[in-house]
Amino acid sequence: MPPLDRRVFLSAALTTGAAGGSAQTASGQPAPKEATHPVIHHALFWLKNPDSQEDRDRLIAGVQTLKGVEVVRQLYVGTPASTEKRDVVDNSYHVSEVMIFDSVEDQAAYQVHPIHQKFVKDCGHLWARVVVYDSATL
Numbered sequence: 001m002p003p004l005d006r007r008v009f010l011s012a013a014l015t016t017g018a019a020g021g022s023a024q025t026a027s028g029q030p031a032p033k034e035a036t037h038p039v040i041h042h043a044l045f046w047l048k049n050p051d052s053q054e055d056r057d058r059l060i061a062g063v064q065t066l067k068g069v070e071v072v073r074q075l076y077v078g079t080p081a082s083t084e085k086r087d088v089v090d091n092s093y094h095v096s097e098v099m100i101f102d103s104v105e106d107q108a109a110y111q112v113h114p115i116h117q118k119f120v121k122d123c124g125h126l127w128a129r130v131v132v133y134d135s136a137t138l
Contacts, residue, residue, distance in 0.1 A: 036103040038073070038137045041110075044093040046129040055126050056094055062123035063097045069113045071106035075099050093131075107134065 049055050056079075063077045076098040080091035101107040110116055 036105075039101040039104055039107045040133075040135045040137065041097075041099040041101060041107055042133045042135075043097045043099075044131045045095040045097075045127045046092070047094045047126060048128045049126075050094055059095050059123055059126045062119050062126075063095065065115060065119055066097070066099070066110075068115045069110050071101055071109050071113070073100045073102060104136065 045059060047055050047059065060077055063075075066072060067075050078096050078098075080093065080096075083089060083091075099110070101110065
């Protein structure tokens, strides 16, 4: 039997009251859900073989597979834009991805999702460096 997905378990536990019952206000009404804020996940990749169009295309194709992770609300994949050269612009990377998640919990679920794990296994040999910036929106 496959391991139970953490989100499925938590959802079932809250639905059945196994997590201590549903929260209620003093009037007996359900308590409002705690607000969550979307998370922006931006990963920058530097290729081991920066002159290889094949490696770049393989990495981009691999990143595109991450659309299959159900908690990924939006996915943008790109390469450095031909914008003006300024001291504050770093365009030394080769491929970037920007993902939007509904919450920190969804971003955590993405990290252990089989599609993400397969991407790392299949494409990890292509990059020399990855930098990730995760931002909670306000």
